[in-house]
Amino acid sequence: MVAVGFKAKWSAIVLVAILSVFNLMVNNWWTIDFNPTHRDFVKYDFFQTLSIVGGFLLLVNVGPGSFSVDEKKKNF
Secondary structure (H helix, E strand, O other): OOOOOOOHHHHHOOOOOHHHHHHHHOHHHOOOOHEEEHHHHHHHHHHHHHHHHHHHHHHHHHHOOOOOOHHHHHHH
């Protein structure tokens, strides 16, 4: 729904919540002490998911733009 811009803000809020919880539970790199290589991979995944969450927060703040379905519905 975010890709086409239909209810983009609400969809982005839901995805921010889901990805934040997922990221803290699955990619907890600060608890890995036994294998530094595995820790680096999990740390990379953590920050990659964190950057996606940041993009969704930007979408929530700015809005989907003029080409979204929600914006086209305002004109009718």
